[in-house]
Amino acid sequence: MLKPESSVESQRPIPMSFILLAAVVVHLPLLLMKLPLKSYDANFHIFFASHYLHHWFDPWNTKWYAGFSQATYPPLPQQWVAVLSNVFGLDMAYMAVQFAAILLLVVGVYRFSRLWVSPRSASIAALASVFLGSESFLVYSAGQLGTTFAAPIYLNGLPFLFDWVRHGKGRSFLKATALFAAAAAAHHATLLFGSFFFALPVLALALLDRENGERISTASFVARTVAITVVVGAAIAVVLLPFWIALIHYPVTQTPIPHPSRANYILSPQWGLNYFVVPYGALILALPFIFMRGSMVARLRPLLFGFWLAFLIGLGGTTPVGRVLLGRAFEVLTFERFSYWATLLALPFVGLLGSELVARYRTKAVVGLTALAAATCGLAVSWSTYHPADADQGLTVEPIAAWLNRDGHDQYRYVTLGFGNQIARLAVKTDASSVDGEWYSGRMLPELTRNGGGALTSSKYFGEGGLDALRAILMHANYYGLKWVLVRDPSYNPLLAFAGWRPVDYLEDKTITVWSKDGVPPATPLNAPQIPPQWQGVMWGIFPFGSSILAILVILIPEKRRQEAREEYPIEAGDLAPGRLAS
Amino acid sequence: MNKGRLLAAALVIATVVFIVIGTVKPIPSAAAYAGGQNLLPSSSTPEEAVRNLGDEISVRDWGKAYASLANKTQFSEDEFEHDLTGYYPSLRTDATLNSFEVRPLHATENDAEMRLTLHWATVLGIYDSTRDLHVIRAGDRWEPEWPLYKRPAVPPQVIPVNYLRWDVIYPGPGDDWGVQGVEAPHVRIVDMRPVQRAEGVVILGELLNDDVVPAYVSVTATLQSKTGKALATEDSFDKISHVLLPKQVTPFLIDFPDATLSSVGSIRMTPFSTLVPASADPVIEIDNAHLNPAPNASLSGQLINESGQIVNVAHVLGTFYDKSGQVVWIADEYTDRALLPQTPEAFLIHIPEDLARRVSSQRTVVASFEYGGVL
Numbered sequence: 001m002l003k004p005e006s007s008v009e010s011q012r013p014i015p016m017s018f019i020l021l022a023a024v025v026v027h028l029p030l031l032l033m034k035l036p037l038k039s040y041d042a043n044f045h046i047f048f049a050s051h052y053l054h055h056w057f058d059p060w061n062t063k064w065y066a067g068f069s070q071a072t073y074p075p076l077p078q079q080w081v082a083v084l085s086n087v088f089g090l091d092m093a094y095m096a097v098q099f100a101a102i103l104l105l106v107v108g109v110y111r112f113s114r115l116w117v118s119p120r121s122a123s124i125a126a127l128a129s130v131f132l133g134s135e136s137f138l139v140y141s142a143g144q145l146g147t148t149f150a151a152p153i154y155l156n157g158l159p160f161l162f163d164w165v166r167h168g169k170g171r172s173f174l175k176a177t178a179l180f181a182a183a184a185a186a187h188h189a190t191l192l193f194g195s196f197f198f199a200l201p202v203l204a205l206a207l208l209d210r211e212n213g214e215r216i217s218t219a220s221f222v223a224r225t226v227a228i229t230v231v232v233g234a235a236i237a238v239v240l241l242p243f244w245i246a247l248i249h250y251p252v253t254q255t256p257i258p259h260p261s262r263a264n265y266i267l268s269p270q271w272g273l274n275y276f277v278v279p280y281g282a283l284i285l286a287l288p289f290i291f292m293r294g295s296m297v298a299r300l301r302p303l304l305f306g307f308w309l310a311f312l313i314g315l316g317g318t319t320p321v322g323r324v325l326l327g328r329a330f331e332v333l334t335f336e337r338f339s340y341w342a343t344l345l346a347l348p349f350v351g352l353l354g355s356e357l358v359a360r361y362r363t364k365a366v367v368g369l370t371a372l373a374a375a376t377c378g379l380a381v382s383w384s385t386y387h388p389a390d391a392d393q394g395l396t397v398e399p400i401a402a403w404l405n406r407d408g409h410d411q412y413r414y415v416t417l418g419f420g421n422q423i424a425r426l427a428v429k430t431d432a433s434s435v436d437g438e439w440y441s442g443r444m445l446p447e448l449t450r451n452g453g454g455a456l457t458s459s460k461y462f463g464e465g466g467l468d469a470l471r472a473i474l475m476h477a478n479y480y481g482l483k484w485v486l487v488r489d490p491s492y493n494p495l496l497a498f499a500g501w502r503p504v505d506y507l508e509d510k511t512i513t514v515w516s517k518d519g520v521p522p523a524t525p526l527n528a529p530q531i532p533p534q535w536q537g538v539m540w541g542i543f544p545f546g547s548s549i550l551a552i553l554v555i556l557i558p559e560k561r562r563q564e565a566r567e568e569y570p571i572e573a574g575d576l577a578p579g580r581l582a583s
Numbered sequence: 584m585n586k587g588r589l590l591a592a593a594l595v596i597a598t599v600v601f602i603v604i605g606t607v608k609p610i611p612s613a614a615a616y617a618g619g620q621n622l623l624p625s626s627s628t629p630e631e632a633v634r635n636l637g638d639e640i641s642v643r644d645w646g647k648a649y650a651s652l653a654n655k656t657q658f659s660e661d662e663f664e665h666d667l668t669g670y671y672p673s674l675r676t677d678a679t680l681n682s683f684e685v686r687p688l689h690a691t692e693n694d695a696e697m698r699l700t701l702h703w704a705t706v707l708g709i710y711d712s713t714r715d716l717h718v719i720r721a722g723d724r725w726e727p728e729w730p731l732y733k734r735p736a737v738p739p740q741v742i743p744v745n746y747l748r749w750d751v752i753y754p755g756p757g758d759d760w761g762v763q764g765v766e767a768p769h770v771r772i773v774d775m776r777p778v779q780r781a782e783g784v785v786i787l788g789e790l791l792n793d794d795v796v797p798a799y800v801s802v803t804a805t806l807q808s809k810t811g812k813a814l815a816t817e818d819s820f821d822k823i824s825h826v827l828l829p830k831q832v833t834p835f836l837i838d839f840p841d842a843t844l845s846s847v848g849s850i851r852m853t854p855f856s857t858l859v860p861a862s863a864d865p866v867i868e869i870d871n872a873h874l875n876p877a878p879n880a881s882l883s884g885q886l887i888n889e890s891g892q893i894v895n896v897a898h899v900l901g902t903f904y905d906k907s908g909q910v911v912w913i914a915d916e917y918t919d920r921a922l923l924p925q926t927p928e929a930f931l932i933h934i935p936e937d938l939a940r941r942v943s944s945q946r947t948v949v950a951s952f953e954y955g956g957v958l
Contacts, residue, residue, distance in 0.1 A: 317613025
């Protein structure tokens, strides 16, 4: 039984234009300041984009790992950065794509929330997404463009999935398929896990939801669900075909690399702060409401289960749930994105809570909620300063790139030590090739894959595995044409000195020493079996980007207005009195 | 209680239970970040007390580790930390604790002796340090006493410097090192022999600087099949002393993991040399070198830094010969503590048990590294 109109729900939604304006006001200045460049991965995405800029139809990138395939990572946001860089330059193009993703998220959260709650609550949820801690954390600290680009596309596609399954609307089928394919082209993991966290609850809602007192027939539900699953699956298979081929031929079997999101956040409170308190922020205060309301309202239960699962896995190693459910994948995945998805799933509840609080306490609630939202967003944005990806932000890579580019130095390969995540920025600027890199799933050099280290430039932080990888790669310097080691951290000097490397130059006011090994032959291209054939390069250049263009065009097809039979409210009669908050 | 409230309670309870399980018995990757500890580390046995200490050292929580010691009033937290990380820059400074082992040696009701072996990961490989800890009962818990390694006191003294030094004038500071347009120093392989080991083929040998100028040297070996096809190429990496003064000899060892000697037809050896500036300083003497027989065959001795400067890392390369003077094995060790002037520092190089019986003599060379002023 659904409750009839109440005073809470009768209030008008916040206009979308106002919410988008809030997103512009909050995020545009931060992006114009290029704040994401301080994050862990932003330069990684820019590096990939720079390759697409120069080699749109050739995903084989020789600048890292002596050659690796970019077809091992869905390309859509990076291709958009490459396209827009023709106008804005690479850095600002990145900001533009990220900004578009933030605006899309606002719309996506509203549309997704409308499936569950009233327009007013959905609008508050959309407004909350502007201040969402996990969004700011991923944008400004983690730099996860793929995740933050794919999620909004996916959220925008889910209402079409509902419409198709519930009402059998062909246009919705088309739009959902196009958006899901584009989301997969942006970030495959979002679609994979999103199917469990987001799509299953929506399908459950479509099955459980009554319209004019009637549910959808089971046969229709099954047929439509199977139809869209098959078609979307086929579309994704085609759009990302080179990716699947690479994954099947070269599955990720390398030694797991430690990541602090797999820590227990209670035993390691510093990581609890980083991966729980900062992304959730004031949303932590809403957790009791989410559990209570989600449990008590039958219609909200699928959403609650989706949230709960994402929440538990997002806790990383705090619970054994992630390890049990994901198996070995637990040691490969990172878990901040699960918390991101959990917070997105929580937003309809937040909208509901916000609308009820405002209805009851008016200005006091508005002030309180605004303060909490601002504090949450502020903490997450400033976290990149308090807990920077690279503790030493003083490194400028341009003089180093200039050194590598002159006097034939780029005939040889190089590796850096102590450069942190600036190696991606250096790779963008130099013509020289490195044996290092930051895309661990794409690397194939046995010296790197059989040890448990991450980037060579940060070897010592990965303990024995990282240092073994560094030693192994230096041992085979002649084979890889590895002549230059650019050292910013002198703790590596003993290894280089005893292994027969000699310092030959200083850069950047002697903060960087160039070490060289004599007798190293010039680097030659590796004849790796992983090099994608030309037809895959053409596919990679056309289909993922094409899927986004198709999605934009399909979205422009006007919807037939469906007469809403009635407004639905997720409050069960008898459970709650009008205007009374759940406790 | 209605269904909704029941569900909410069930979910919350399940969440709490999952968190409790994950905290009381953390999964390995989470435990690694917590230094192996759970939420309530117990020190109810001597072994647990020492294990907790090892966990705290592994996450470099010096304050907590220091606080857990029974004899903390005898030294400061700084001294405790520097005992583990070194008083001067050395391999210890940036080492991370890879793992550790605790072994009981002796126990009574109120005290115990425990052996703590720490496996440290450094840029030059793993090194082990072993401490025997006296652990005492304090009420219902046990507390270890830390056997502090005191900072050596070097007396004020004047050390005359009269070492040989060779300088090389380069065309310019930015010029590629090694491209000098001068003839390379003459070097010669004076001994070489391949050995089949369980891990693969190992090539042992010695290289002589036959010239009157110092040389930077390295040796590359290529295994060739019986048809002359190259099977694998490796070089001496750090199993050699790369800078040789005139008439100096260095041992070298080249590893070919997974190779088998039976499939090798020939071996092509390529010594490399180039002119470099060098000095005889710092002079490191080897004192009391002694071959210890099996079991646990080893070469032990002391290094004495005869110069007036601190040597941050020393590399000891031992060459072991049989009665006929043929090289039987080559092994090495890095010092984990800095060598202070005139201060002996012990070294110990292990010799494989199966080869130890054949060893009748040895020759040891030492290479050194000092931070700063490398170019």
